[in-house]
Amino acid sequence: xxxxxxxxxxxxxxxxxxxxxxxxxxxxxxxxxxxxxxxxxxxxxxxxxxxxxxxxxxxxxxxxxxxxxxxxxxxxxxxxxxxxxxxxxxxxxxxxxxxxxxxxxxxxxxxxxxxxxxxxxxxxxxxxxxxxxxxxxxxxxxxxxxxxxxxxxxxxxxxxxxxxxxxxxxxxxxxxxxxxxxxxxxxxxxxxxxxxxxxxxxxxxxxxxxxxxxxxxxxxxxxxxxxxxxxxxxxxxxxxxxxxxxxxxxxxxxxxxxxxxxxxxxxxxxxxxxxxxxxxxxxxxxxxxxxxxxxxxxxxxxxxxxxxxxxxxxxxxxxxxxxxxxxxxxxxxxxxxxxxxxxxxxxxxxxxxxxxxxxxxxxxxxxxxxxxxxxxxxxxxxxxxxxxxxxxxxxxx
Numbered sequence: 001x002x003x004x005x006x007x008x009x010x011x012x013x014x015x016x017x018x019x020x021x022x023x024x025x026x027x028x029x030x031x032x033x034x035x036x037x038x039x040x041x042x043x044x045x046x047x048x049x050x051x052x053x054x055x056x057x058x059x060x061x062x063x064x065x066x067x068x069x070x071x072x073x074x075x076x077x078x079x080x081x082x083x084x085x086x087x088x089x090x091x092x093x094x095x096x097x098x099x100x101x102x103x104x105x106x107x108x109x110x111x112x113x114x115x116x117x118x119x120x121x122x123x124x125x126x127x128x129x130x131x132x133x134x135x136x137x138x139x140x141x142x143x144x145x146x147x148x149x150x151x152x153x154x155x156x157x158x159x160x161x162x163x164x165x166x167x168x169x170x171x172x173x174x175x176x177x178x179x180x181x182x183x184x185x186x187x188x189x190x191x192x193x194x195x196x197x198x199x200x201x202x203x204x205x206x207x208x209x210x211x212x213x214x215x216x217x218x219x220x221x222x223x224x225x226x227x228x229x230x231x232x233x234x235x236x237x238x239x240x241x242x243x244x245x246x247x248x249x250x251x252x253x254x255x256x257x258x259x260x261x262x263x264x265x266x267x268x269x270x271x272x273x274x275x276x277x278x279x280x281x282x283x284x285x286x287x288x289x290x291x292x293x294x295x296x297x298x299x300x301x302x303x304x305x306x307x308x309x310x311x312x313x314x315x316x317x318x319x320x321x322x323x324x325x326x327x328x329x330x331x332x333x334x335x336x337x338x339x340x341x342x343x344x345x346x347x348x349x350x351x352x353x354x355x356x357x358x359x360x361x362x363x364x365x366x367x368x369x370x371x372x373x374x375x376x377x378x379x380x381x382x383x384x385x386x387x388x389x390x391x392x393x394x395x396x397x
Contacts, residue, residue: 004052005059011036011050012063022068029069030105038064039104043088047096048104074148078110079103083156083175085229090173090214090222099154099175111152113143113176113200114223120145121368123158123227124167124220128202130159130174137161137174137212139182139205147362149185149198152178156226157207158219171219175211182206192354227364247314247352248277254321266321273314280306301377305369308359315353326350 015036021029033039034048041057043049065071072080084103087096102108119125128141139159149155155176162170176183182205187195214222255262255270284303319326360366374380 111149173222301369
């Protein structure tokens with residue numbers, strides 16, 4: 001049997017001998033990468049993987065990047081980090097064959113349709129209904145804070161299919177066609193000037209049962225796969241990355257290049273944040289070795305919680321270091337972006353100071369992460385809840 005590292009190296013050699021990543025259409029290149037099992041190397045064979053340890057993916061990505069392959073963009077994010085792991089863990093083989101490859105290539109951009117106006121932190125309290133009609137489901141309801149829904153082709157949708165079941169048990173998970181009749185997306189402009197979040201209105205949208213992910217009534221369990229991957233992904237972005245990138249590197253750059261009065265107290269504040277960011281980076285590396293392929297556990301909440309706190313603190317420091325220039329320059333960037341017809345200003349520490357406010361909310365609030373860590377990791381008593389056997393339709397709302 002071929003040793004895993006050698007097998008991966010051979011497949012990468014084959015890919016690069018067939019296609020030049022710098023000159024080939026990205027969809028074509030990523031499609032061939034998927035077919036060779038180099039998309040998610042820990043996924044099963046035939047579904048973008050080789051059934052190997054996920055740590056080998058880093059070697060694949062490193063070699064392809066060195067050869068000129070483009071990094072995944074925003075269009076790929078939800079498909080790569082959440083939809084893909086959810087489908088491979090819970091979807092039928094037919095659904096995997098139909099949607100996994102397109103998620104990896106970016107032919108289908110994905111979004112997440114979980115939160116509702118009356119069900120944000122309490123996902124099980126959602127009210128969007130899906131009623132069975134033969135081989136289809138008729139879905140009606142409203143979702144909110146849906147990142148990139150305005151460019152999405154597919155949505156990870158959780159809807160209530162049994163209002164008489166306890167609220168955690170009456171949910172079902174679907175891969176929604178965002179172009180289906182009855183789907184309306186309304187952008188929400190945020191404090192940064194961008195409109196990356198949206199409201200999504202669903203009016204008698206027909207969803208084929210073939211687009212269901214997991215069994216009927218198993219939506220809560222399936223959604224946990226999505227949420228654990230989301231928290232791990234968000235939390236994994238908060239450490240001190242190598243080669244001088246990331247939030248903490250921006251703070252160090254501002255300190256070195258744009259600050260004349262290098263007071264010891266501010267320097268100490270910068271170094272404390274650098275240490276915290278480095279500890280988070282190392283924690284993420286340790287967690288990645290323990291994570292089960294496609295379905296990480298509640299430990300992802302640790303990284304997600306700390307990332308939110310550290311990221312906000314770092315960009316607050318950046319703005320403090322820049323002083324009044326932070327506001328003046330940001331206003332200039334806003335006007336320039338508008339003159340170019342952009343939805344918001346280009347990336348900068350000024351913009352990220354405002355954008356980081358969302359870090360403690362998106363992917364599960366920091367309060368929810370603390371509950372998860374207390375109850376599921378530390379084993380502490382849970383908060384008082386509505387009786388688990390009470391049907392959702394009887395829960396006070």
